[in-house]
Amino acid sequence: xxxxxxxxxxxxxxxxxxxxxxxxxxxxxxxxxxxxxxxxxxxxxxxxxxxxxxxxxxxxxxxxxxxxxxxxxxxxxxxxxxxxxxxxxxxxxxxxxxxxxxxxxxxxxxxxxxxxxxxxxxxxxxxxxxxxxxxxxxxxxxxxxxxxxxxxxxxxxxxxxxxxxxxxxxxxxxxxxxxxxxxxxxxxxxxxxxxxxxxxxxxxxxxxxxxxxxxxxxxxxxxxxxxxxxxxxxxxxxxxxxxxxxxxxxxxxxxxxxxxxxxxxxxxxxxxxxxxxxxxxxxxxxxxxxxxxxxxxxxxxxxxxxxxxxxxxxxxxxxxxxxxxxxxxxxxxxxxxxxxxxxxxxxxxxxxxxxxxxxxxxxxxxxxxxxxxxxxxxxxxxxxxxxxxxxxxxxxxxxxxxxxxxxxxxxxxxxxxxxxxxxxxxxxxxxxxxxxxxxxxxxxxxxxxxxxxxxxxxxxxxxxx
Numbered sequence: 431x432x433x434x435x436x437x438x439x440x441x442x443x444x445x446x447x448x449x450x451x452x453x454x455x456x457x458x459x460x461x462x463x464x465x466x467x468x469x470x471x472x473x474x475x476x477x478x479x480x481x482x483x484x485x486x487x488x489x490x491x492x493x494x495x496x497x498x499x500x501x502x503x504x505x506x507x508x509x510x511x512x513x514x515x516x517x518x519x520x521x522x523x524x525x526x527x528x529x530x531x532x533x534x535x536x537x538x539x540x541x542x543x544x545x546x547x548x549x550x551x552x553x554x555x556x557x558x559x560x561x562x563x564x565x566x567x568x569x570x571x572x573x574x575x576x577x578x579x580x581x582x583x584x585x586x587x588x589x590x591x592x593x594x595x596x597x598x599x600x601x602x603x604x605x606x607x608x609x610x611x612x613x614x615x616x617x618x619x620x621x622x623x624x625x626x627x628x629x630x631x632x633x634x635x636x637x638x639x640x641x642x643x644x645x646x647x648x649x650x651x652x653x654x655x656x657x658x659x660x661x662x663x664x665x666x667x668x669x670x671x672x673x674x675x676x677x678x679x680x681x682x683x684x685x686x687x688x689x690x691x692x693x694x695x696x697x698x699x700x701x702x703x704x705x706x707x708x709x710x711x712x713x714x715x716x717x718x719x720x721x722x723x724x725x726x727x728x729x730x731x732x733x734x735x736x737x738x739x740x741x742x743x744x745x746x747x748x749x750x751x752x753x754x755x756x757x758x759x760x761x762x763x764x765x766x767x768x769x770x771x772x773x774x775x776x777x778x779x780x781x782x783x784x785x786x787x788x789x790x791x792x793x794x795x796x797x798x799x800x801x802x803x804x805x806x807x808x809x810x811x812x813x814x815x816x817x818x819x820x821x822x823x824x825x826x827x828x829x830x831x832x833x834x835x836x837x838x839x840x841x842x843x844x845x846x847x848x849x850x851x852x853x854x855x856x857x858x859x860x861x862x863x864x865x866x867x868x869x870x871x872x873x874x875x876x877x878x879x880x881x882x883x884x885x886x887x888x889x890x891x892x893x894x895x
Contacts, residue, residue, distance in 0.1 A: 435459040437488075439467065439516040446522075446556060447563060447573040450514040459488040459512075466520045468559045472513040477560055488512070515563055521635055523553035525579055527586050532645065535595045539604040540657055544650045546605055548594055548642050550616070553635040554578070554627070562631030578632070585626050593622040594642070605644060606654055612639045789814070792821045792830065793876070793891060810891075823877060823891045 470479035528549030755769035796807035815829035840854035876893035
């Protein structure tokens with residue numbers, strides 16, 4: 431044993447903690463600590479320090495020349511054992527990590543289960559050297575980055591699987607598109623893993639995801655890539671999926687004359703009616719067999735169309751009402767003045783029918799809504815004029831508004847008789863048959879008509895008796 435020991439460490443940077451080999455250090459030991467290091471003296475099982483950069487003199491109770499005598503009862507070893515631990519405080523950024531097996535998760539955009547593999551690297555620095563020595567290093571002679579990576583492998587795998595799954599589901603990005611968001615995903619992973627490493631005195635400086643990928647031969651991956659390729663193709667062509675299916679239906683209809691109606695019905699039955707209309711307006715010239723301007727459709731489709739004339743009822747189309755050109759018979763919107771195909775003048779639109787006058791009850795004078803069979807105010811049965819619709823009293827010969835003759839009713843069953851009819855079409859009674867005279871003295875207080883003795887309502891005007 432030297433009178434004065436000299437302790438210093440110039441080790442590999444991959445080693446995070448290193449113990450000086452000798453445990454019998456003299457009480458005047460000179461300890462030299464570099465700028466990137468921190469040292470601790472373990473005396474009688476207790477950590478003393480930290481010793482920062484510079485030269486330090488240790489007190490170990492080991493007195494030179496007397497140590498051998500004191501150690502005789504202890505088998506020649508000093509009872510005042512002392513250890514010196516050096517801790518590397520540099521930052522290591524090249525520690526690799528990765529998932530040992532793919533993470534099974536549902537793609538948030540395409541709803542398919544996909545196996546996801548993630549790998550990258552992280553950087554660490556010993557933040558609390560004493561906690562690091564006590565919780566991780568213990569009595570090991572040295573502790574390097576490979577040992578650290580193995581220690582945290584289980585923690586990393588569990589937290590990474592959970593964090594990656596939550597991040598992908600939360601953002602809603604497809605697994606195949608997640609590479610554009612690696613910075614955000616890396617930050618989320620670092621935030622999730624930092625507390626677990628801080629418990630052991632390790633500071634997680636940074637964490638980078640280098641790749642998020644899937645096995646190329648996995649069926650789910652193949653299906654996802656096909657979907658993306660198909661969507662990109664349709665985006666370039668300016669179609670969506672429903673329009674493309676509509677185009678397929680129309681092409682099938684054009685190539686199968688006999689089955690065209692069935693094919694179109696099937697396409698419309700699948701809920702593609704609107705898309706068929708949108709695509710039909712775009713591809714009408716393709717389906718036409720007579721060329722531009724002929725207005726003829728593909729055989730068997732039953733869809734004759736003039737160039738520039740949209741199909742009525744479809745999105746973006748003209749109103750359903752059309753007028754045919756007297757020269758070329760092409761269909762044009764009803765409000766057109768000239769033909770869109772040949773330029774010929776079209777017939778002037780028909781004048782609007784005069785607005786029907788309001789109908790009032792002949793009994794109480796209240797307004798009667800169109801189509802009503804009884805007055806909503808007095809329950810009188812409506813007897814409309816066939817010419818103007820005005821309500822008239824039962825049995826009246828002419829309309830009280832326009833003077834037009836009113837239909838004659840059957841004397842037996844009350845059925846309205848056609849003009850010039852000689853017999854009732856309901857009961858066969860002769861139209862000229864006289865009705866039984868009402869007993870004298872019974873007159874309606876409303877219209878003065880004769881009323882039968884047992885009648886509850888006037889047969890002429892419907893007045894209650």
